[in-house]
Amino acid sequence: xxDKKKTKTIPRQVRWDKLDNxxxxxxSIAGESMTNVxxxxxxxxxEVQVEFLQQALDMILPKFDGFNLRMRTGVFxxxxxxxxxxAPKVTEEAMFPCRFIRQNKNRNxxxxxxxxxxxxxxxVFHVLTDGMGGINFLRELTYQYLRLVHPELAxxxxxxxxxxxxxxxxxxxxxxxxSSKPSGFNKEKAYLIKEDKLPAGEFGVMHGRMPVSQLKKxxxxxxxxxxxxxxxxxxxxVYKELxxxxxxxxxxxxxxxxxxxxxxxxxTTKNFFVMVSAEFRPQKESYTFEEVLACIQSSLHSQINKxxxxxxxxxxxxxxxxxxxxxxxxxxxxxxxxxxYEKSAVANTTTITNIGNIKIKxxxxxxxxxxxxxxxxxxxxxxxxxxxxxxxxLVFTFSSIFSEALVQKxxxxxxxxDGVDVEMETNGVYYE
Numbered sequence: 146x147x148d149k150k151k152t153k154t155i156p157r158q159v160r161w162d163k164l165d166n167x168x169x170x171x172x173s174i175a176g177e178s179m180t181n182v183x184x185x186x187x188x189x190x191x192e193v194q195v196e197f198l199q200q201a202l203d204m205i206l207p208k209f210d211g212f213n214l215r216m217r218t219g220v221f222x223x224x225x226x227x228x229x230x231x232a233p234k235v236t237e238e239a240m241f242p243c244r245f246i247r248q249n250k251n252r253n254x255x256x257x258x259x260x261x262x263x264x265x266x267x268x269v270f271h272v273l274t275d276g277m278g279g280i281n282f283l284r285e286l287t288y289q290y291l292r293l294v295h296p297e298l299a300x301x302x303x304x305x306x307x308x309x310x311x312x313x314x315x316x317x318x319x320x321x322x323x324s325s326k327p328s329g330f331n332k333e334k335a336y337l338i339k340e341d342k343l344p345a346g347e348f349g350v351m352h353g354r355m356p357v358s359q360l361k362k363x364x365x366x367x368x369x370x371x372x373x374x375x376x377x378x379x380x381x382x383v384y385k386e387l388x389x390x391x392x393x394x395x396x397x398x399x400x401x402x403x404x405x406x407x408x409x410x411x412x413t414t415k416n417f418f419v420m421v422s423a424e425f426r427p428q429k430e431s432y433t434f435e436e437v438l439a440c441i442q443s444s445l446h447s448q449i450n451k452x453x454x455x456x457x458x459x460x461x462x463x464x465x466x467x468x469x470x471x472x473x474x475x476x477x478x479x480x481x482x483x484x485x486y487e488k489s490a491v492a493n494t495t496t497i498t499n500i501g502n503i504k505i506k507x508x509x510x511x512x513x514x515x516x517x518x519x520x521x522x523x524x525x526x527x528x529x530x531x532x533x534x535x536x537x538x539l540v541f542t543f544s545s546i547f548s549e550a551l552v553q554k555x556x557x558x559x560x561x562x563d564g565v566d567v568e569m570e571t572n573g574v575y576y577e
Contacts, residue, residue: 160210160227161217164272165415166318166462171272172216172223173479174486180245180521181271185279185500185533186264187287188514193260194294199235201290202258205282206232208306211274211314211414212282215253221475223272228253235259238266241348242572243521243544246270258286263514265290271416276500276518277404278414284505285310291512298508307506317411322462323455335398335494337525338387340547349574351543351550352517353557357534359565367438372499372532373423373445375541376401377438379497379530380425382555384437392427399423400493400526401445404501405458408451419457421448422493434559490524499532510536519544528552550575 175181206213214225230252238261246255246268255270267283274282285306292299306312343349364374380397384390402418411417425440447453464470470478503516519531519542528545543553553575561567 159229162210162214162225162314163316164216164223164225165316165417166458166465167275167416167418168272169223169465170482170486171270173482175245175270175272177245179523180243181523182243182246182268183271183276183279183518183520183531184242184266184268185276185283185516185518186266187283187516189263189265189287189291190512190514191294192263193265193290195235195237195260197293198258198260198265198286198290199232201286201293202232202235204304205285205289205306208312209282209285209414210312211278212254212256214255214273215248216255216272219475221471221473221478223475230254233257237261241346242266242350243268243348243519256282274414275402275404275416275418276498277406278416280500280503281310281414284503287513288506288509291509295512301508309504309506311412311414313411313413314415315411315413316415317405317409317413317417318458318462321405321409321411321455322459322466324459324463332488332492334395334491336383336388336393336395337491337494338383338528338547338552340527340549340551342527343546343548343574347546347574348572349543349545349547349550350519350572351545351553351575352570353541353543353560354515354568354570355539355541355560355565357537357539360539360560363560363563363565367435369438369442371539372401373438373442375499375530375532376423376445376497377434377441378556378559379495379552380423380441381434381437381559382552383494384425384427384432386551386555388427390431392429396424396426398425398493399441400496402496402498403449403454405454408454419454420496421445421454421457487524490526493526495526495529496520496523497530497532502534505535515540517542522546 171181213228215228217224217226233251233254235258238259255273257268259266269279364371376399383397400420401423402420405417423441424444425437500518505513515538516533516535517540518533520529527547531542533540557567
């Protein structure tokens with residue numbers, strides 16, 4: 146009898162990926178006190194059924210290479226490796242949001258999904274992707290969940306990803322890099338808000354829901370975009386509430402992330418944004434709101450153009466591509482990045498980010514109430530703002546670890562005084 150030949154099983158090669166240019170910073174500075182985690186939430190018109198939400202996550206995660214990852218520590222750089230474990234366990238929200246994500250306690254994943262009543266929360270470590278990539282994933286998770294809960298949707302839609310959903314993992318920073326340019330980043334210290342803080346671990350959230358139609362009318366009356374209007378109202382609130390309308394030695398400077406995809410024809414699900422700064426220098430007494438707004442518009446208009454945005458990220462990419470930097474061990478790169486970050490972090494009073502209007506396929510709209518988003522704290526910035534909208538409702542969300550909500554309340558009072566209906570909600574840390 147002839148021996149049967151044994152067939153060798155060739156192990157499948159594990160997929161790996163580089164971090165994008167911006168992502169290299171996040172693991173070097175992240176920790177319990179500065180988590181670099183953001184949250185995007187969808188509120189449904191019915192309570193969440195956790196078993197279907199878990200099933201939906203199990204189904205879509207393998208389709209998203211950009212989320213099915215764990216981070217590894219190399220000799221010279223961090224890198225991503227395909228995870229392949231079961232999806233993270235979906236849990237009911239029971240703690241404060243945007244907590245640090247520890248891989249070894251999360252099946253090595255860099256995101257988490259929680260729920261509370263009718264709300265689904267996606268929290269993402271920024272190393273994976275920016276807000277656009279987070280929306281991309283949450284939208285598909287929501288679609289799949291609704292198809293499981295309402296089988297008639299599955300009959301019409303099937304279980305394929307939407308045609309509008311991107312799976313691109315291109316590093317658009319590298320593709321659009323041109324040549325090394327001066328950094329263009331402001332290193333001058335800004336006015337920093339210093340108020341009493343909440344007990345360690347607590348995190349305050351305040352949402353302001355407003356009709357987009359009313360906001361556009363008000364912004365148009367000031368000859369401003371919505372972004373310019375919101376940034377100016379924040380600066381005005383700090384100027385009036387904390388500086389009491391008096392001159393200050395340092396500028397109130399707001400970091401404004403700019404999504405680069407529309408400027409460079411990209412649909413990447415990796416990070417692809419840069420920061421510009423809106424600045425107001427209170428050098429005299431009794432500025433009007435219109436004067437503050439004019440300063441904000443001037444500084445933003447001078448920076449938000451393709452050429453300047455390209456200069457900003459090309460400088461960062463040039464440092465990454467520097468041949469002298471490549472053989473430097475990772476622990477030394479981390480020290481250098483932390484030093485650079487420490488100096489640049491105090492150059493802004495806060496960050497206000499706008500993740501834009503979230504669009505949902507018509508067939509799912511009857512099941513969705515709305516969206517909200519917010520970001521975690523960073524060094525010197527213990528009060529931040531995030532904007533998103535769905536249909537005719539815009540939500541401006543403040544996240545903070547200050548014990549009082551002086552600036553937040555002044556902010557919404559100003560908008561209400563301009564004729565906008567504002568509906569406020571908090572997570573219980575603050576009361577309207």
